[in-house]
Amino acid sequence: MAVVVLISGSGSNLQAIIDATQRGELNIEIKAVISNRSGVKGLQRAADAGIPTETLDHKRFASRPAFDHTLQQHIDHYQPTLLILAGFMRILTTEFVRHYQGRLLNIHPSLLPKYTGLNTHQRAIEAQDSEHGASIHFVTEELDGGPVILQGKVPVKITDTPAQLAERVLQVEHQIYPQVIQWFSKGKIQLVGNHILFDQKPLQSPLNLTMEENREQ
Ligand code: GAR
Numbered sequence: 001m002a003v004v005v006l007i008s009g010s011g012s013n014l015q016a017i018i019d020a021t022q023r024g025e026l027n028i029e030i031k032a033v034i035s036n037r038s039g040v041k042g043l044q045r046a047a048d049a050g051i052p053t054e055t056l057d058h059k060r061f062a063s064r065p066a067f068d069h070t071l072q073q074h075i076d077h078y079q080p081t082l083l084i085l086a087g088f089m090r091i092l093t094t095e096f097v098r099h100y101q102g103r104l105l106n107i108h109p110s111l112l113p114k115y116t117g118l119n120t121h122q123r124a125i126e127a128q129d130s131e132h133g134a135s136i137h138f139v140t141e142e143l144d145g146g147p148v149i150l151q152g153k154v155p156v157k158i159t160d161t162p163a164q165l166a167e168r169v170l171q172v173e174h175q176i177y178p179q180v181i182q183w184f185s186k187g188k189i190q191l192v193g194n195h196i197l198f199d200q201k202p203l204q205s206p207l208n209l210t211m212e213e214n215r216e217q
Contacts, residue, residue, distance in 0.1 A: 001028045001185045004080040006071075006088040007035045011042020013086040013107055016174035017181060018049045026182055031078035034071070036090055058090060068096040082184055085139065086177070094141050102191040104139040105184070107177055109169050111135060111151055116144035121162040121169065132156050132165060134173045135206065136180040138191045147196045148206040149189055152176040176209055 005014050014033060020026045033046035038055045046053045054074060061067035067090075075083060085106040097104065110120040112135040124132040133153040140146035152172030156165060183189045189198055196203040 001081045002031050002079055003028045003082045003084060003181075004031055004075050004078050005033045005046075005084045005086050006075075007033060007040065007042040007086050008037050008089040009040050009042060009087050011040065011045045011086065012170055013173055013177050014042050015045050017084070017086070017178055018045065018051070020178035020182075022049075026178055027185055028082075028181065031080060032075075034074060036067075036071075036088070042087070064091070065093050065095070068093045072096055072099060082181070084177075084181065091143060092139070097139055097141050101140070102138065105136060105149075105180065106139045106144075106146070107134055107136050107173055108144050109134050109166070109173070111153065112137060112144060112148050119162075121165040124156060125160055125162060125165060129156050132169060134169050134176060136176055138196065140194060147191065147194060147203075149183070149196055149198075149203070150176050150180050150207045150209060153208060153210045172209065179209070 005017065007014055017026065018030065021028055021030065030051050032052045032054060033042065034054045034056060035043050036056055036058045038057060043053045043055065056071055056074060058067045061070065081103060083100050083104045110124065111131070111133045115123050121132070131153050133151055135148045135151045137148040138146040152175060154168045154172050180189070189196060
């Protein structure tokens with residue numbers, strides 16, 4: 001299955017996907033990694049794995065639609081079956097999202113619908129949540145609002161700083177993203193309208209993976 005991954009930074013989720021592919025757990029070919037920021041670590045990770053890379057700097061475009069239109073052309077050159085957002089820190093236009101509807105996945109560092117947007121770890125700490133985590137969802141036109149497939153949960157410690165909590169969440173991110181990509185590649189998950197079918201049956205609520213148990217519930 002041809003895949004394109006979009007990143008903006010460190011690319012640790014990209015690395016988890018590369019590692020799972022190299023271990024033979026994912027039957028995908030990452031055709032390209034595209035970043036909107038130059039010189040980021042994720043581009044180096046891709047290059048180290050022999051994956052073609054491109055940088056498309058959004059600041060060089062006059063408008064969001066102009067950037068998204070060119071990005072779409074670059075992506076479609078690779079004819080991906082699945083487009084993966086892995087720490088891609090851009091709000092996407094409706095046209096872009098519609099074009100990839102049903103084959104566009106994102107990871108968000110919160111237990112959606114909690115904490116859409118930014119600073120999710122700090123907000124979970126300030127709210128004194130006992131549990132936090134990350135969500136993999138299909139991208140729809142609503143920002144961070146598409147149907148959630150799988151969530152990874154971690155405990156929040158009283159002493160946690162946002163950075164410590166972010167690190168714990170990242171560990172579970174690296175487990176749940178390859179899992180969902182594997183399901184997608186095997187045709188187990190489908191977006192129909194605004195709902196998910198899992199093995200052809202409606203998914204009533206997100207699936208869960210908790211870090212302590214380290215297994216699906
Ligand atoms: C991850 O925590 C991911 O959930 C988050 O950015 C980080 C990227 O890390 N994504 C978002 O906030 C999207 N709104 P990585 O570059 O090391 O994979």
